[in-house]
Each structure stands twice: as structure tokens, then as C-alpha cells.
Amino acid sequence: MKSSLTFADQKTPTQTPSSSKRTFVAVLLLLYLLIIGLDIFRLKTDLEPRLTQQALEWQSAIEKANQPEDGKKDDNCNLNSGRGDGTWFGMTEEDRKVFFGEDPWSERDTRSEEKEVGYIKYIARRVAVNDTVVFIPTNDNFIELAMNLECSLRRQGITNILFWALDAGSNFALKARGLPVYFNPSLYGTSRCVNYHAPDYNRMMRERPKVWKWFLQAGINFLWMDADISMLGNPFKALRYDVDLEIQSDGQSNLTEWVIAKGGPAPNPPWGGCAGLFHLRSTPRSIKIMQEMQSLMLRDKEIEDQQALGTLIGNKTLTHIVGSSNANNDPPTLREAKEKGLFLARFVDPRKWVNGHQLNNGVELDEGGSGWVWKKDGKVMRLETPLAVHANGMTGKKKMFESRKAWFLDEEGRCQM
Ligand SMILES: *[C@@H]1O[C@H](CO)[C@@H](O)[C@H](O)[C@H]1NC(C)=O
Ligand SMILES: *[C@@H]1O[C@H](CO)[C@@H](O)[C@H](O)[C@H]1NC(C)=O
Ligand SMILES: *[C@@H]1O[C@H](CO)[C@@H](O)[C@H](O)[C@H]1NC(C)=O
Numbered sequence: 001m002k003s004s005l006t007f008a009d010q011k012t013p014t015q016t017p018s019s020s021k022r023t024f025v026a027v028l029l030l031l032y033l034l035i036i037g038l039d040i041f042r043l044k045t046d047l048e049p050r051l052t053q054q055a056l057e058w059q060s061a062i063e064k065a066n067q068p069e070d071g072k073k074d075d076n077c078n079l080n081s082g083r084g085d086g087t088w089f090g091m092t093e094e095d096r097k098v099f100f101g102e103d104p105w106s107e108r109d110t111r112s113e114e115k116e117v118g119y120i121k122y123i124a125r126r127v128a129v130n131d132t133v134v135f136i137p138t139n140d141n142f143i144e145l146a147m148n149l150e151c152s153l154r155r156q157g158i159t160n161i162l163f164w165a166l167d168a169g170s171n172f173a174l175k176a177r178g179l180p181v182y183f184n185p186s187l188y189g190t191s192r193c194v195n196y197h198a199p200d201y202n203r204m205m206r207e208r209p210k211v212w213k214w215f216l217q218a219g220i221n222f223l224w225m226d227a228d229i230s231m232l233g234n235p236f237k238a239l240r241y242d243v244d245l246e247i248q249s250d251g252q253s254n255l256t257e258w259v260i261a262k263g264g265p266a267p268n269p270p271w272g273g274c275a276g277l278f279h280l281r282s283t284p285r286s287i288k289i290m291q292e293m294q295s296l297m298l299r300d301k302e303i304e305d306q307q308a309l310g311t312l313i314g315n316k317t318l319t320h321i322v323g324s325s326n327a328n329n330d331p332p333t334l335r336e337a338k339e340k341g342l343f344l345a346r347f348v349d350p351r352k353w354v355n356g357h358q359l360n361n362g363v364e365l366d367e368g369g370s371g372w373v374w375k376k377d378g379k380v381m382r383l384e385t386p387l388a389v390h391a392n393g394m395t396g397k398k399k400m401f402e403s404r405k406a407w408f409l410d411e412e413g414r415c416q417m
Contacts, residue, residue: 110186113214120182120218127180128220129160131282132236135182135215135222136161139204140169144413145397146227150179151408151415156234164211166204187211205305206297208275213290216282226276226390228397230406233387238352239279242334243322243344244286245313248353248390250274250306273313273347274355275306276392285343289318313345322346351383356392365404 105122109115124133134153138146150161165171165183174181187207215222223235239246250273280286289312296308303311313319320337322344337344354363362375363383372383389406391397401407408416 110184116184117214117217120214120220123180123182124162124215124218124220127160127162130221131219132221132223133160133162134158135164135224136227137164137166137208137224138170138174138227139166140173142227143170143173144409146170146174147177147413147415148398148401148407148409149225149227149229149231151417152229152231152406154415155408155417156231158231158234158236182211184211202304208305209290209293209297209308212280213287213294216280216287216290219282221279221281223279224277226392228391228394229277230389230401230404230408231387232385232389232406233352235279235387238348238387240346241281243346244281244283244289245273245278245343245345246348247278247313247345248274248276248355248388249347249350250355250392251350251357272310273306273345274390274392275309277353277388277390285341289343292318312343319343319345352386353388353390354386355390356394359389359391359394359400359404 105119108119127133136146136149146163150163153161161180163170163174163179163181165174165181166187168183168185171181171183187210188203212222212224223239292312293305293308296311297303297305300308313321320334320340320342322334334344350358358374363386364373364375365371366373366380370382372385374381374383389401389404391400394400398407410416
């Protein structure tokens with residue numbers, strides 16, 4: 001103390017006004033750095049033991065949440081999904097700032113549709129190519145599948161991938177991996193390992209048409225892909241972009257009519273299209289159909305998203321399905337349908353975009369190495385390697401992907417390019 005006073009005294013006679021100003025600024029700066037330093041130290045010492053201790057609580061919260069709500073055992077629920085890093089539960093705002101830095105949009109008004117469309121423009125345009133994103137929904141429980149899908153897309157050179165985090169856990173887990181995420185906490189989501197058709201599942205699905213509509217209104221086309229898909233080819237090279245909607249078939253039958261007749265699948269509303277895999281272009285017609293879908297789902301609380309979409313695609317006064325022999329289209333030509341302003345849809349080739357029913361019905365990768373085959377009734381038919389392998393409605397999804405050489409993550413969850 002004394003020596004610093006002496007030092008200051010000695011300095012005083014030679015000091016000019018500007019150098020005293022400089023000393024003053026330097027002292028302020030030092031004080032500021034000291035405060036910041038102490039603050040970081042306080043945060044660090046506060047945070048770490050608390051996080052370690054809380055990790056255990058989060059772990060058990062997740063394990064509990066991972067139990068299927070209807071008590072049914074489903075081996076999809078045994079995935080090592082998100083645990084350890086998707087463990088968001090109980091995290092405070094302060095903790096999140098330390099992990100993710102400041103999110104300039106965290107305080108946005110997520111309930112205003114107009115503002116949300118503005119935000120989607122901001123978030124989707126950062127990853128979009130040709131105004132298009134691959135849009136992948138996931139909750140914390142499906143992170144591992146979602147990461148496999150992302151890896152399968154990157155292997156095809158595709159980078160315009162945007163995730164929709166359905167819960168805070170997946171928002172955390174994806175952001176912690178540095179991946180682009182859309183997250184709207186005012187939409188309904190759950191971290192549970194929900195079974196297909198379970199009430200929680202349906203409630204989550206009801207938010208879909210609203211979000212799809214916002215993306216279209218933001219001028220974004222999207223390839224919607226449920227997390228239980230793995231890509232073995234580049235979807236953007238296979239799409240034709242001549243209609244509003246290109247959608248996978250959710251055909252329940254065996255492959256006979258597809259492989260032998262080589263035609264498109266019979267659209268069989270409401271189950272014809274698979275709401276888990278489709279490409280939708282941002283057009284006024286698409287926006288109108290999403291509005292119809294939203295109001296249909298508001299009117300009918302029981303209807304599921306795929307049924308609602310199927311009902312609209314199957315309605316000839318609203319939709320024209322291209323290239324379908326028995327869709328009984330009226331008007332019959334694409335040009336006339338365009339003139340009438342109908343929503344235009346097409347089913348993608350079911351031999352290249354394989355769904356869960358097909359995978360359950362003998363479409364597999366032959367272990368002898370002869371490639372993809374369809375085995376049925378003792379007969380074997382060779383198939384080309386599909387573009388998309390979609391495990392919709394299947395249990396044991398990861399095992400299925402592994403057996404079809406469509407699982408690309410190593411044991412640590414790293415993408416094998
Ligand atoms: C973007 O559009 C261009 C021109 O139509 C096309 O050549 C390119 O393949 C498209 N990129 C993707 C990723 O679809
Ligand atoms: C498969 O589908 C074809 C055509 O729909 C039908 O004739 C045949 O009986 C079916 N076979 C089996 C085993 O389901
Ligand atoms: C088809 O859509 C029109 C217009 O929304 C509606 O009036 C009609 O009832 C629908 N038809 C069926 C079979 O749902």
C-alpha cells in the first residue's frame with residue numbers, strides 16, 4: 001500500500017492531464033477484468049460439483065422418462081439415446097449460458113405465428129441449399145437414430161440439414177454437437193420413448209402441420225425425414241420437383257404389385273402416403289393444404305397426422321396424384337390439374353424408397369453378398385440397393401439397420417464416413 005502511494009506521489013509532478021486519464025482508464029479496465037475473472041471463477045466452482053451431482057438425477061429422470069407411457073415394452077426404447085449429453089433436466093439458465101453461450105433468440109415470442117415465420121427464415125436460411133432443408137424431428141430418446149440419419153446423409157454429401165428438437169433434452173444434445181436446431185418450447189413435446197399411436201405421440205404429431213406451414217410460409221422447401229430412416233443414396237438426385245408433394249408410400253401389401261407391375265403403388269387413402277418421409281415445396285397450394293390439415297386436425301381430435309394428410313391427398317377436389325394408374329384422377333392431366341389450382345402429389349418409387357412394411361415382409365440385404373433381395377414364399381427376387389430405408393412401425397430399428405448395412409455410427413456414436 002505504502003509503496004504504491006509513494007510511486008503515485010513520485011509520478012504526480014510529471015503527469016499531464018491525458019496520461020492521468022490513461023491511468024484512470026487502465027485502473028477501470030483492471031477492475032473490470034478482476035470482476036469478470038471472479039465471476040467466471042464463481043460460475044465454474046459453483047457449476048461443476050453441482051453438475052456432477054445433478055448428472056445422476058438427470059440420468060434417473062431420463063431413465064424414468066424412457067419408460068413407455070402405456071407400459072408396453074418396445075425395444076426401440078432401449079437405445080442409448082442422448083443419455084449423458086441430452087441430460088438437460090434441471091439445468092438453469094445460467095448453466096445453459098455457460099454451455100451454449102448467449103442465444104439471441106431465446107427470448108423470442110414463440111406464440112406469435114408471424115414472428116415465428118420470421119425466425120424460421122433466419123434459422124433455416126443459414127443451412128438451406130436451393131431454399132431447401134432436410135428437416136429431421138427428434139426427441140431426446142431418438143437422438144441416436146437421428147444421428148445415424150444425419151450421418152447417412154452426410155455420406156451422400158448432403159449438408160443442408162436442420163433438426164427439429166421436440167424437447168429440451170434433444171435441443172441440448174444437438175446443440176452440444178454443434179448442429180443446427182429449430183426448437184420452439186411452446187409446442188408440445190415429450191422426451192419419453194413414446195409408442196406409435198400412444199396419446200403422447202399423437203399430441204406431439206398434432207403440432208406438425210403448423211410447423212410445416214410456417215416453413216412453407218418462410219419460403220423454405222423441405223425434405224421431411226423421421227429419425228428412423230437411413231439413406232443409402234442421395235434423395236435430391238431422385239426427386240423430380242414437378243409437383244408440390246413427393247411422398248413415400250406406406251403401402252401395407254407385399255411387393256407383388258410393385259415389383260411385377262412396376263407401377264406406382266395404389267394410393268389407398270387414408271393410408272396411402274407416409275407422413276414420415278416426403279418432400280414438400282413452398283407453393284401457395286402447399287400452404288393451403290397445410291391450413292386444411294391443421295383445421296381438419298382441430299375439428300377431429302382423434303385423427304392422426306398421416307390419416308389427415310391421406311384424407312387430403314385422397315380428396316379429388318383438392319389433390320391430383322400424378323402417375324397413378326388407379327387414382328381415378330379428375331381432371332386427368334397434370335396440365336389441367338395445374339389450371340384448376342389443385343394440390344399436386346406424386347408417390348416416389350416404392351422399390352427405391354423402402355418402408356417398414358416391406359422390410360417386415362422380406363426385403364433384406366442378402367448375407368451371401370448378392371445384394372438387396374425380396375424373399376417371399378421361398379422365392380428370391382433381386383432388387384436394386386434402395387435409396388431410403390425407413391423403419392416405420394418396426395421394433396428393433398437399430399438392429400434392422402445394422403443387418404441392412406445402414407447403420408453408420410461406431411460404438412461411441414461417431415459417424416463413419
Ligand atoms: C440446387 O439447384 C441446382 C440447379 O437447379 C442443382 O444443380 C443442384 O443439384 C441443386 N442442389 C441440391 C443440393 O439439390
Ligand atoms: C401379394 O399381393 C398380391 C397382389 O396384391 C396378391 O395377389 C397375393 O396374394 C399376395 N400374397 C401374399 C402372400 O400376401
Ligand atoms: C373434399 O374436400 C372438399 C373441400 O374441402 C370437401 O367439401 C369435401 O367434403 C371433401 N370430400 C371428402 C370425401 O372428404
